[in-house]
Amino acid sequence: MTTYDHIILGTGQALGTLLGKLIPTGDSIAVIEGSQVGGSCVNYGCTPTKTLVASARAIHQARRGDLFGFSSGEINPDYPRVRERMNDIRHGGRDGLTEWMESTDNVTLIRGWGVFRGPKTIQIDHRTIEGRQVYINTGTRAFIPPIEGMDQVPYLDSGGLLDLEHCPQHLLILGGGYIGAEFAQVYRRFGAEVTIIQKDDQLMPREDADVAQEVREILEQEGITIHTGSEAYRVSRTDEGVFVAIRSLDGEQDVFGSHLLVAAGRRPNSSGIGLDTAGIKTDDRGYIQVDDYCRTSVEGVFALGDVNG
Secondary structure (H helix, E strand, C coil), X not given: CEEEEEEEECXXXXXXXXXXXXXXXXXXXXXXXXXXXXXXXXXXXXXXXXXXXXXXXXXXXXXXXXXXXXXXXXXXXXXXXXXXXXHHHHHHHHHHHHHHXXXXXXXXXXXXXXXXXXXXXXXXXXXXXXXXXXEECCCEEXXXXXXXXXXXXXXXXXXXXXXXXXXXXXXXXXXCCHHHHHHHHHHHHCCCEEEEECCCCCCCCCCCHHHHHHHHHXXXXXCCEXXXXXXXXXXXXXXXXXXXXXXXXXXXXXXXXXXXXXCCCEEECCCCCCHHHHCXXXXXXXXXXXXXXXXXXXXXXXXXXHHHC
């Protein structure tokens, strides 16, 4: 069994900060990643979405030329070109992180899914390593609500949406939090019809009511349909897209779209990595419990980023 001074499980947003501090010490570092280097932020979170926001804003501003005293003519978004720009940026970030680790003598990048076999022992496939200090940096994933028929439809999370090669004709968004609201505006500005289905009575329910109302008015002025106080209770697939059956105080109705984005919240990537075996405590939602210094219930094991809530 190989022993490292430091093991980083997952390559999310804390990776750069950790490596920046640990590499100069000369200590041995193992980094474990079973998916794409960079985690959600680089691959389907902050970096690509804000790139899309910038393109959508430029398109929106060009369409408002009359307001600023010029005529821009007809604006036709080129979605494949928008995606090309997004991919250039996010892939550059991912490839840069990978090259940094692979070219650094005291860093070993291990490809595979890590599972705790003891407090500081992690197995990756048929390989087992241990660390003097371990940092859990596994992030979160999209929460898929238990709606009838959900397992029968080709729903998208944010990663799946960004991988579409063509702009959706009519994007249904299940969830009206900040993620759903952001994607709604972006894809509406790209030319899609967009409908938000929000269970709470308020769009963006974690925001102040006056802020949420202002956001709603802006989105509706841009042509986005918003159903608040509406529970999706059944989804079904058709040859042309997806139906979502919703119920509200006004009764029941079916909403049709070409694509369904699930933006109903996030859940920590804490299950399936052997936390019980390691003796690492989580709360009732699965988030790893930490103190003010990100220390877990096991000495020498830390949990960083979204996985600690």
